[in-house]
Amino acid sequence: MKESNFYSDEFEQLLREKTEQYKMYPSEKVWKGIHGSLHTKRRWFITGMSLLITGILFFAGRELLSPSKQELVKRSPVTAHNIADPAAAGGNDDNNASPLIALAGQRHNAANTATGRHSAASIDDRAYRGISVRLSDPAESLPDISGMLSQVMSLPAAPPSIPLIAVVHTPSPAPMAAATSEDAIVFNAGASLQQGRNVNSTLAPNMTAAAGTSANSDLPAHTARANTTKTLAVTRSGAGSVTGSETLVDSTGKAASGNVVFTDAIADQQRINWLYDYAVYNLPAAAKRGRKYFQMYASPTVTYRSLSGGELGSKTLMRGDAKDYLDHKPGLGFEVGGMMMYRVTRNLTVKVGLQFSFTRYTMKAFVNDPQRVTNDLNSSYGYYLDSMTALANFRSFNSKAQINLTNDFYQLAAPIGFELRVLGNERLQLNVAATIQPSYLLNGNGYFLTTDYMNYVKAPPQYRKWNLTGGLETFLSYKLRNGLRLQAGPEFRYQLMSSFKSGYPIHETLKGYGLKIGIVKAIP
Amino acid sequence: MTEEAILQGCLKNSAAAQRELYNRYSPKMLAVCYRFAHNREDAEDMLQEGFIKVFSQMHTFQNKGAFEGWIRRIIVHTCINNLKKNKRFNESLDIVHAAGIQVREESVPSIVQAKQIVECIRILPIGYRTVLNLYAIEGYSHKEIAEMLDIEESTSRSQYTRAKQMLEDILIRKKILPKPREKAEWLFAIR
Numbered sequence: 001m002k003e004s005n006f007y008s009d010e011f012e013q014l015l016r017e018k019t020e021q022y023k024m025y026p027s028e029k030v031w032k033g034i035h036g037s038l039h040t041k042r043r044w045f046i047t048g049m050s051l052l053i054t055g056i057l058f059f060a061g062r063e064l065l066s067p068s069k070q071e072l073v074k075r076s077p078v079t080a081h082n083i084a085d086p087a088a089a090g091g092n093d094d095n096n097a098s099p100l101i102a103l104a105g106q107r108h109n110a111a112n113t114a115t116g117r118h119s120a121a122s123i124d125d126r127a128y129r130g131i132s133v134r135l136s137d138p139a140e141s142l143p144d145i146s147g148m149l150s151q152v153m154s155l156p157a158a159p160p161s162i163p164l165i166a167v168v169h170t171p172s173p174a175p176m177a178a179a180t181s182e183d184a185i186v187f188n189a190g191a192s193l194q195q196g197r198n199v200n201s202t203l204a205p206n207m208t209a210a211a212g213t214s215a216n217s218d219l220p221a222h223t224a225r226a227n228t229t230k231t232l233a234v235t236r237s238g239a240g241s242v243t244g245s246e247t248l249v250d251s252t253g254k255a256a257s258g259n260v261v262f263t264d265a266i267a268d269q270q271r272i273n274w275l276y277d278y279a280v281y282n283l284p285a286a287a288k289r290g291r292k293y294f295q296m297y298a299s300p301t302v303t304y305r306s307l308s309g310g311e312l313g314s315k316t317l318m319r320g321d322a323k324d325y326l327d328h329k330p331g332l333g334f335e336v337g338g339m340m341m342y343r344v345t346r347n348l349t350v351k352v353g354l355q356f357s358f359t360r361y362t363m364k365a366f367v368n369d370p371q372r373v374t375n376d377l378n379s380s381y382g383y384y385l386d387s388m389t390a391l392a393n394f395r396s397f398n399s400k401a402q403i404n405l406t407n408d409f410y411q412l413a414a415p416i417g418f419e420l421r422v423l424g425n426e427r428l429q430l431n432v433a434a435t436i437q438p439s440y441l442l443n444g445n446g447y448f449l450t451t452d453y454m455n456y457v458k459a460p461p462q463y464r465k466w467n468l469t470g471g472l473e474t475f476l477s478y479k480l481r482n483g484l485r486l487q488a489g490p491e492f493r494y495q496l497m498s499s500f501k502s503g504y505p506i507h508e509t510l511k512g513y514g515l516k517i518g519i520v521k522a523i524p
Numbered sequence: 525m526t527e528e529a530i531l532q533g534c535l536k537n538s539a540a541a542q543r544e545l546y547n548r549y550s551p552k553m554l555a556v557c558y559r560f561a562h563n564r565e566d567a568e569d570m571l572q573e574g575f576i577k578v579f580s581q582m583h584t585f586q587n588k589g590a591f592e593g594w595i596r597r598i599i600v601h602t603c604i605n606n607l608k609k610n611k612r613f614n615e616s617l618d619i620v621h622a623a624g625i626q627v628r629e630e631s632v633p634s635i636v637q638a639k640q641i642v643e644c645i646r647i648l649p650i651g652y653r654t655v656l657n658l659y660a661i662e663g664y665s666h667k668e669i670a671e672m673l674d675i676e677e678s679t680s681r682s683q684y685t686r687a688k689q690m691l692e693d694i695l696i697r698k699k700i701l702p703k704p705r706e707k708a709e710w711l712f713a714i715r
Contacts, residue, residue, distance in 0.1 A: 012660040014641075015645075016661050018637060018642075024554040024556055024558055024564075024567075025554070026550050028548070029573045030568050030575075031543065033572045034572055034575050035542070038542065038576065038579055039539065102561045133606070183549075258677065274696075364535070404583070
């Protein structure tokens with residue numbers, strides 16, 4: 001038995017010795033798996049931030065380098081419909097009203113009563129309906145115009161009344177030739193637009209304004225006898241206009257009698273440009289660009305703590321700085337808030353608001369038996385020392401068991417600052433901003449290091465309730481079609497005063513950075 | 525890097541400190557895992573899982589005892605959990621395979637002996653091998669083994685007795701261990 005026991009122990013010892021000598025070297029993939037598992041959060045964070053920044057840069061670059069075209073209207077000349085030779089139609093071309101006439105419509109105007117007063121009912125409005133008005137040039141950066149024009153696209157059932165001005169001229173042997181001798185009817189609709197953009201639409205030279213048929217009955221007798229083709233007062237594009245004193249003669253050389261209304265180009269435009277008139281008088285005025293905005297934002301943040309100090313009166317408590325005795329790591333927090341903004345100039349906006357923030361960081365500590373500790377403080381007088389006694393359960397160096405202490409802070413702040421646009425256009429902008437944030441600490445029951453650097457205690461009276469924080473940020477701003485602006489970009493915050501009151505010799509300042517995401521809406 | 529510095533670095537989740545710790549202890553720990561595992565790949569999986577637990581639970585190390593012993597306990601527990609999860613306790617012994625391995629009769633260096641002893645241990649059935657590893661090499665008591673493996677303490681004792689006998693037979697067959705008559709002389713000689 002002895003021998004077997006002896007052998008048994010020897011055998012086991014042999015096994016232990018030999019197996020201890022044996023080593024195996026793992027492949028590299030084992031370490032990669034360990035490392036990847038331990039640092040997953042950082043990898044996801046880096047991956048997510050990289051994708052976000054890459055996406056923002058991609059869209060920003062695309063928009064800045066090749067801005068998307070905003071074609072509010074399409075290129076298309078106004079087409080003439082139902083233009084007919086009044087003679088062929090037997091003089092009755094009610095059913096074939098020129099769109100030009102139809103567009104002009106009628107408007108009662110005492111200043112142009114000689115030939116032009118017609119009731120709306122006398123104009124065949126069948127051609128009026130369903131006509132799509134298209135302007136030739138796109139308005140690229142005129143959101144207000146787009147709103148106006150989009151309303152204009154829906155024509156009212158009844159056309160507005162515009163005085164019908166007919167210039168009567170005697171027929172030539174070839175009326176059509178006479179017609180062709182006239183310049184093409186120019187429909188000038190754009191001269192009075194704010195941007196001074198002219199919109200031209202032409203009819204074929206032979207086309208006549210056939211609505212004069214219905215106008216015939218109201219025209220003075222001589223015009224009816226003249227059996228003329230009647231045209232509207234025209235604007236000759238580029239070739240001058242019919243001036244007021246000019247008298248047209250018929251083929252017999254007799255001056256046409258009766259009332260002939262001569263108009264200049266500007267008056268022509270105003271009369272026949274019903275589009276503009278309608279827009280001005282019937283459509284609501286486009287709202288002016290405001291200067292007031294409201295912003296809402298949220299920002300996940302990471303907060304770091306830095307410690308300094310350790311001097312009490314004229315003596316240093318411990319060797320080295322407080323941070324040399326501590327092991328802490330940043331924590332994740334957030335900010336949410338709203339700001340009122342006022343645009344001072346095109347590029348500068350001032351803002352003021354209200355913000356709620358949550359900050360957190362953790363500290364390594366060690367559990368200890370509760371003990372009373374005395375903190376020496378600087379008194380208000382400077383050279384007299386004060387003290388504070390507290391109960392400490394945790395130590396800053398190795399003791400029973402390690403524990404992570406978490407300090408959470410809730411603050412209310414009133415940021416005041418400005419935003420400056422440094423690059424970009426109306427749609428996409430790059431901005432920088434700076435704020436000063438007076439803040440109020442809503443709670444103050446975190447742990448802090450005692451002046452001997454050995455213990456952690458809670459002493460709410462030592463926390464400074466009012467503090468000041470500076471903030472810097474840069475962000476991209478993108479304007480949506482509905483007028484809202486999206487903003488996103490990094491921000492950095494730095495607490496300017498210590499978290500503790502001035503009497504406490506150890507100074508703690510919090511620094512944080514985060515990604516701020518906001519929405520801005522104009523206030524009418 | 526001192527062990528204290530490595531510990532502090534690992535607590536701060538420093539990748540450099542973690543790598544240093546891994547480089548120091550992974551060769552031995554892989555050998556531990558290899559004695560429990562079915563093959564090298566399984567052993568590396570156990571090692572990876574074990575070290576992840578080591579780094580995750582670093583803050584629970586209370587400076588009581590050697591750091592290597594603490595790591596080793598985590599690795600062993602990881603191996604046991606892995607075996608229980610994969611239900612590898614029902615494999616049968618393959619003596620034919622063990623008998624087919626040729627061993628040179630001349631004395632071999634100690635390290636080769638170590639490798640061969642480990643390989644012989646791995647020949648044992650998984651249940652025998654586990655109890656043998658835990659009792660004879662890792663130093664757990666039968667009571668602790670019974671708790672870890674969810675078996676009776678008496679079962680642990682009987683398993684160990686059979687495992688030891690079987691291992692001896694394998695070692696003798698492989699001429700790593702001398703025959704019974706020469707045991708005592710041989711044991712003194714190898715020291």
